[in-house]
Structure formats: structure tokens, C-alpha cells
Amino acid sequence: MATSDNKKNERRDIDENTKNEDLEQFRESSDGEYLTSEQGVRINHTDDSLKAGGRGPTIMEDFHFREKMTHFDHERIPERVVHARGSAAHGFFQPYENAAKFSKAGFLQDPSQKTPLFLRISTVVGSRGSADTVRDVRGFATKFYTEEGNFDLVGNNMPVFFIQDAIKFPDLVHSIKPEPDNEVPQASAAHDTFWDFASLTPETTHMLMWVLSDRALPRSLRMMEAFGVHTFRLIDADGKSRFVKFHWKPILGIHSLVWDETQKLAGKDPDFNRKDLWEAIENEDYPEFELGIQVVEEEDEHSFDFDILDATKIIPEEEVPVTPIGKMTLNRNPDNFFAETEQVAFHVGNVVPGIDFTNDPLLQGRLFSYLDTQLTRLGGPNFAELPINRPVADVHNNQRDGFGRQKINKGKGSYLPNSVRSGCPMHAPENMGGYVHHTEKVDGHKIRERSDSFKDHFSQATLFWNSMSKPEKDHIVKAAHFELGKVKDKEIRKRVIYELFNHVDHDFAVRVAKGVGIDPPSDEPVKNHGKKSPALSMENTVKDSIKTRKIALLALEGYNHSHVSQVKDALMKEGAQVKIISERGDPIQNGKDEVEVDMTFITTGSIMFDAVFIPGGKESVEALKENGNAVHFVNEAYKHCKPIAAVAEGVSFLKVCRLPGVTLPGPGSDEVTNVKGIVAGNSDNLESFTKEFIRAIAQHRHWDREDIDKVPA
Incomplete structure (x- = not known):
């Protein structure tokens, strides 16, 4: 037997060595070569696409750009290369007033018209199986199904981007994705290759500040600002062009998680943001976002100390205010995740008359990349015929056949000009809704470089x-x-x-x-x-509402039923959601009264809530004091600067938690106190107590708490 085993091991070694030798011809060294095209042509510059002048449009002649982007766009199937993990919702857009003074786009004209839309919000770096709460940019892509065709506003929850020219996009994504030798880390920029790229690419600096900020950790997809990123053009009925930046501003304000919460949520509830959006719509707490625009007249294009075509720059709102022009309401969840959320295909080049492009080199590259990506991801050129992508406007053209064709074309004519179909489909003149690109003089040398106006990175x-x-x-x-x-x-x-x-x-x-x-x-x-x-x-965001905020109510057997019912009713009247958390899942009682338990300590945590309330009831409070999960729940909420409220005997529970820097009212006091978001009262008059608690919740976080690192949570 030993001899036989030795022979098997010997054969295995030979096979592995042979396989390694076979693979050797395909391996490349990781350093020391010149950059070349796929055809072996040496490339002298890969940081700028070929343009007509430093600020001119990208030229399709740029074989290196097209090859680099095409290869990148086809690197993953079928998952999106970026934005793989997404959530989506149906809704509608309604303008506030006729916006004809800015744009002739039909969906912006009639305040009584509701334009259907589909919104997909996504993380960027991680795979479909990654967590919702990672530190990342969030994509914010809106497909307007207008009567003039589909308009896709494809943006992010940050107004700037890492790079200025799309030719650098493959480099950026390759650096931030898991490292290719070991495929780690997942959904994270915290590794050598990303920061190596960033440190050698100064134009990333502005975006790095945004990604390191709390903007990268949204509390909810409903509480997240979003932007079109690029400078576009608006064209009015007279053909006059104006530059525009698009903004989405959430009605509920802009709020975030804290880093410690995101780490714990990734383990305890990795679908936290996705579920929050779904549940809000199911509860008819329909998310709303205002669409605003910053408009710059053409004659003011060069009046700033930065280039408005540079996607790493914002136009400060103090210099050009954001004008609200309408509102988006999300009111229906998808019926099928794959058919809608996964198969939806956005393209920054999907515009309607009244909206046009600029020579932003990042935007110019995206005009190529998005369409190219869909060909691989969705199996061919007919992805626009999928129900979620199909426009409400009529479609007539001479495109035929291909994978996944759904339309059954009749007749012989599939070309123009033709006589067999009487020249149909006919060209549409501009006065019949035909799209006409804005006339712009382009004059410049054919060069691979960047305008000097793009060189301020800090x-x-x-x-x-x-x-x-x-x-x-x-x-x-x-x-x-x-x-x-x-x-x-x-x-x-x-x-x-x-x-x-x-x-x-x-x-x-x-x-x-x-x-x-x-x-x-x-x-x-x-x-x-x-x-x-x-x-x-x-x-400086909105802090005047507790609508849709989630409040955890901690109670055990012997709770004070009056405290629970009155405070819960008052909070829900203001639009908040109150969930009762206890040790077990069966109803808890106090004499003849009882309440249903929504969650247990083992299935939830303070990280899933915006505030905590501890009602009175001697038996309940004494049991909570001996419950380590309950003490940890409150300590963790305190550490994350969330509002915490307790009434009557519940105040003594807060004392057991030893919250630093918090002075609580003594026994018998009628005073209601609010110290750094810790609301306490020993009075049976719950009205003033509840008002103070609501005020504390509306603030979202109470950052003035000191020594939070001393809290054992």
C-alpha cells in the first residue's frame, strides 16, 4: 500500500509541475515593462484621452482609450463591474412650475404632469453579496420615462469624482477592487493598491475627503443627497444654452451612520439600507427628493477660479444657489428584483431634447462606456427592449435582430433612404421633437493632454x-x-x-x-x-422632523403600560416607528395589560434604531438592570450619540448604565431634563417629557457628548 501511495503522490507532483510549466507562458512579470496596447503598440500616455484641444471633446479616433475602456467594460459577467449591489424603486417626478426659461425638455414644463421613473441606488466597489453599510460612494441613477424618450440622470451621492478623465477609470477601479492576487478586501478602499493609486494621482484628493467623511455612511438611502456630478447643458426653445449642475435633496435631510455602527450592521443586518428603503415604501412613508439645478450662463463659463468642466470640482452653492424645480416621489417597490433592479440599464447618453452634454472629459468617456458595458452584461444590443428599460415613447428605427430580440419587425425596408416603406421611419425635424445637438465651435490641436485649468487639485x-x-x-x-x-x-x-x-x-x-x-x-x-x-x-441639514425614525422601547414583564402606550402613540403621531424590544418573543404583561414584542435582544441592537426609550415599571426596570444585553443596548446608543429617554423608575436604569457626563434628576423630582440628548423625567406628566424627547430625536445625533470612548460598548 505504501508503494502504491508513493506512486500516487509522485504522479500528483508531476501533474502539478506540468500544469505550472504549461501556465508559465501566460504569466507576466508585475514590473519592468513598457505599457502597450493589446496589439503590442507602446503607449506613451494613459492619463488623458485624445481631445480636440485641452478642453475639447474626446475623439473616437483614440484607439487606446476605446481599447482600454472596452476591455474594462467586459471584465465581469454578468454582475456589474461597479455598482453591483443595488436597491431600486418606482416613482414619479413632478415639476413645481414651467421650467421653459431653462429647458425645452417636455417633462419639465407642466406642473400637473407626473413623469414615471425608476431609481436605482447602489454601492460602487463591492460585489452583489457585500454589505450595505460599507464606506463607499453610492450610485444614484434615475430613469425618467418621458413622452420624448428616456432620460437617465446617472449620478452619485457625492458631487465630485476621483478622476478628471474617463481614461483613468479602469485604473481607479482596478486599484480599489480586491487585490488580484488574493481577492481581498471586499467592498473596501482600505488596502495598499487603492491608496498607492490615490497617492500618485493628486486629482483624487477632493473626492478622498468626501469618502472619508460621513457622507460615505448614509443612515438611510432616503436621507442621502445626490448629484449629477458632471456639468451638463440645458437648451431652451430658442436654442440658447446654459450650463447646469443637477442636485437631488432629500426632504428628510442628510443623515449618516457612525463607523462603529456600520461595522456591526455588516454582521447583524448586512441588508440594512436595502430593507429600510423597501419597508418605508411598504409603510407608505414614501421617500421624496427635490430636484434642484445650479445654472451658469455661457458667458460666465470662465468666471470661476476653477473649471466647471472638471468633475473633481463643485460649484459652491453660496456662489450659485440651487434652484428647486420639482420633486421625485418613490411610491412602489419592484415586483421582481432580477427583472427590474438587476436588468435595468442606465446610460448617461440617454438624454431628451432640452438636455445636452459638455466637453467634460469624464462625461465624454462615460458616453462610450455605459453603452458598451450593457452589451456584455445584458447579452446583446436589445437590452432596451427589456420591460424595465423600454421607453413609454414610441420606438421606430431600422435596428434589427441580435440576441434577445423581442420586437417582431414586419416588411422589407430596414434601411434609409428607402422607397419600399415610403421613406419610413422618417427623420423628425427639430420643431417636431427631433433631437439636435447644441452647436458649438470646436477648435484645437489633436493632443493627449489636459487643460491647465484642471490642475488645481487641493x-x-x-x-x-x-x-x-x-x-x-x-x-x-x-x-x-x-x-x-x-x-x-x-x-x-x-x-x-x-x-x-x-x-x-x-x-x-x-x-x-x-x-x-x-x-x-x-x-x-x-x-x-x-x-x-x-x-x-x-x-446644517434639516432637523425639524422625526418622520420614519425608528425608536427602540426596552421593556420586560411588569412594565408601566401607561408610559408605553402614551409615549408610543405620541411618537407614532409624529411619523416615527416604535418597536418593543424584550428578552423573549412572546407578549409581555403587567396585570391585565399586555403588549406584543417586536424583536428580542438577540435579533436586534441599538445600531438598528435612531433612539431608545425606557418606560417605568419597577419589576421591568429591576430586571433590565440585571440584563447585560439591555445595559449594552443603552451604552452603545450613548456611544453613537443617539437620543435616550427614560421616565419614572426607568431613570434609575440609566444610572446603572453609568453614562459619563450626564446628570439625572433625583427621586421625586418633577423636572424634565435634556442633557446632551439624554431625556429624563420622574413626573407622571408625560406631555412635556415626550415633547423634549421628540426634540432630541429630531436632532438625530448629539455630538457634544464627551468621553464616549470610555463607554464599554
């Missing part, structure tokens, strides 16, 4: 940093500690701090350096310009 990153509140700045620093703390190569960490962050703000760079084992930079290469944009800070 001033708006500094503007973003200056505009943040102290808690927001602290969160950015901690995020940088985590991200760079995962980078193994010390030289990459140092390069990020010295070559990027130190050009944003010296103090910021020093704070980050101290947390990641790098000697802080001693020099200040550029003095902070001191400019701010209050619109960039989430601290």
Missing part, C-alpha cells in the same frame, strides 16, 4: 475640510486612521500624508500621521485659504 479639498463641523472633522481623521492603518506599505502611507493631506490642511495631515505611525510633516507647503461653504456640512 483648494476645493481644503474648502471641504474647512466647511466641516468639529465632529465631522474628527470622523474624517478617524476614517483616515482606519483606511491608512490597513495599508501595509509605510511609503504609501507617508506619500498620502505628505503629498496629499498636507496640501489640504497641515493640522489635518499632522493628526492623521500621528494615528498611522508616520512622522508628522513639519512644513506647511500651502497656507489654508480659510474659505468655507456651509452647504457642505451635514450639521
